Amino acid sequence: MVQSGLDLLLAIPPGRGRSSRLQAALRDAIRRGRLTPGTRLPSTRALAFDLGLSRGTIVDAYAQLAAEGWITTIAASGTFVNDVTAVQDVAISDGTARLGDEIRTPGEIRHDLRPGRPAQGSFPRGPWLAAVRKVLARAPDVSWNYGHPFGEAELRYELAIYLRRVRGVHADPAHVVVTAGFADGLGRVSSLLPSGRIAVEATGMPTLRSILQRGGRRLAPVPVDHDGAVTDAVTDMEPAPVAMMLTPAHQYPLGASLGAERRHQLLAWARQTDGLIIEDDYDGEFRYDRQPIGALQALDPDRVIYGGTTSKTMAPALRLGWLAAPAAFAERIATTYPSPQAPAVSVIEQLALAELLRSGSYDRHVRRMRLEYRRRRDHLVERVHADAPRSTVHGIAAGLQLVLELPADVTEDDVLAATRSRGIAISALQSGGHHLESRQPPPRGIVVGYANPPAHAFHASIDILIEALRDAGLGPSR
Numbered sequence: 073m074v075q076s077g078l079d080l081l082l083a084i085p086p087g088r089g090r091s092s093r094l095q096a097a098l099r100d101a102i103r104r105g106r107l108t109p110g111t112r113l114p115s116t117r118a119l120a121f122d123l124g125l126s127r128g129t130i131v132d133a134y135a136q137l138a139a140e141g142w143i144t145t146i147a148a149s150g151t152f153v154n155d156v157t158a159v160q161d162v163a164i165s166d167g168t169a170r171l172g173d174e175i176r177t178p179g180e181i182r183h184d185l186r187p188g189r190p191a192q193g194s195f196p197r198g199p200w201l202a203a204v205r206k207v208l209a210r211a212p213d214v215s216w217n218y219g220h221p222f223g224e225a226e227l228r229y230e231l232a233i234y235l236r237r238v239r240g241v242h243a244d245p246a247h248v249v250v251t252a253g254f255a256d257g258l259g260r261v262s263s264l265l266p267s268g269r270i271a272v273e274a275t276g277m278p279t280l281r282s283i284l285q286r287g288g289r290r291l292a293p294v295p296v297d298h299d300g301a302v303t304d305a306v307t308d309m310e311p312a313p314v315a316m317m318l319t320p321a322h323q324y325p326l327g328a329s330l331g332a333e334r335r336h337q338l339l340a341w342a343r344q345t346d347g348l349i350i351e352d353d354y355d356g357e358f359r360y361d362r363q364p365i366g367a368l369q370a371l372d373p374d375r376v377i378y379g380g381t382t383s384k385t386m387a388p389a390l391r392l393g394w395l396a397a398p399a400a401f402a403e404r405i406a407t408t409y410p411s412p413q414a415p416a417v418s419v420i421e422q423l424a425l426a427e428l429l430r431s432g433s434y435d436r437h438v439r440r441m442r443l444e445y446r447r448r449r450d451h452l453v454e455r456v457h458a459d460a461p462r463s464t465v466h467g468i469a470a471g472l473q474l475v476l477e478l479p480a481d482v483t484e485d486d487v488l489a490a491t492r493s494r495g496i497a498i499s500a501l502q503s504g505g506h507h508l509e510s511r512q513p514p515p516r517g518i519v520v521g522y523a524n525p526p527a528h529a530f531h532a533s534i535d536i537l538i539e540a541l542r543d544a545g546l547g548p549s550r
């Protein structure tokens with residue numbers, strides 16, 4: 073694989089004028105001293121690969137910067153950053169300053185350790201391209217029509233097989249609904265539930281809670297402990313909520329999996345009260361040390377609406393997910409689309425995902441990523457144990473993030489100040505808005521996503537993180 077080996081940490085938003093944005097980003101990096109005189113820039117090929125731009129775009133950008141005096145290309149040797157103290161900032165005056173400002177904020181994130189993001193450099197570009205190419209070559213003309221509001225039959229069929237095999241889900245293709253990601257599916261499900269409160273894990277993902285709240289739902293917080301959601305609290309609620317949304321395989325973000333007894337207790341509650349369970353299986357494929365934990369839905373498909381996504385296995389940018397719902401409920405989901413003819417996701421992308429699943433490429437990609445993420449997790453845990461032992465690591469059995477619990481004398485703000493000053497983007501339990509007001513005292517800690525940095529930058533990012541943790545007082549001694 074071509075990679076630059078040098079993490080330039082440039083963010084080039086999609087859209088027109090990417091060459092001039094790249095130029096502005098490079099000028100900015102040189103001006104601010106992030107690229108020091110003499111630094112050898114990546115080859116045009118490697119940088120094109122890293123940034124997902126065409127090689128021509130990089131060649132143009134390098135040529136322009138060379139003409140302006142920022143860099144010099146030496147034949148058979150490479151392209152190097154000049155000493156720019158004498159260089160006039162011509163680009164700022166020609167109207168690109170505004171573009172420069174736009175990219176400045178993402179540019180300030182030098183190490184993106186925010187939770188929940190999969191490896192940015194590992195999207196299966198080749199297999200996806202092959203799948204799209206195959207779809208374009210072979211799909212019948214009728215595929216260019218609006219599509220089925222449940223999703224394309226081919227994809228629902230492949231998903232049903234995949235979910236049965238990998239997650240033990242009882243999935244009938246007739247009751248699988250394709251969504252634009254879990255969040256989209258959740259909004260639709262919420263709009264169909266009878267009026268009443270929805271129980272949610274008291275510590276969870278803020279954006280999912282706000283989807284429910286924006287839909288006019290009142291939320292009932294359920295405490296979370298080392299065994300997942302405390303289901304006693306659900307059965308005790310008066311009046312009973314109409315549904316509970318939770319993350320049984322890998323509690324987000326604290327990391328526990330829902331204990332067997334609690335699974336049964338929750339299902340019994342749902343049967344007794346005619347309640348529904350919304351299972352957010354956002355990263356069920358990534359479990360590292362033990363057997364994968366099957367979906368809750370497998371225990372009672374009539375009570376559980378199961379939701380999954382490609383946001384962790386592939387990329388959030390795809391906006392592709394699915395629901396496997398009880399029969400009567402599945403049919404109603406289609407009524408939530410603005411037009412009965414309009415599915416939420418492009419038919420072509422649905423067919424491409426079906427092809428990826430059918431060919432085994434999806435499985436191969438997930439297996440490869442599981443191995444990669446496990447290595448990253450092991451490295452991070454090892455480093456924290458050795459160099460920041462005053463924090464306690466939780467939630468490492470699965471997923472793309474872990475939680476560092478803090479000792480009493482170190483605050484989240486101490487850690488955030490130390491990480492922020494080093495350009496590390498990270499999340500904290502309290503200040504990150506993960507808690508819903510509840511009687512449970514909110515845990516304090518830092519949520520570290522270890523999947524996102526490109527492979528070649530990962531170790532450097534962890535080195536800087538460890539430096540920040542030590543600086544915040546989590547080292548072996550204060």
Ligand SMILES: Cc1ncc(COP(=O)(O)O)c(C=O)c1O
Binds near residue numbers: 252380
């Ligand atoms: C807990 C949790 N659920 C679900 C999702 C996936 O949402 P979507 O498929 O809409 O990207 C995420 C992604 O960040 C998540 O962290």
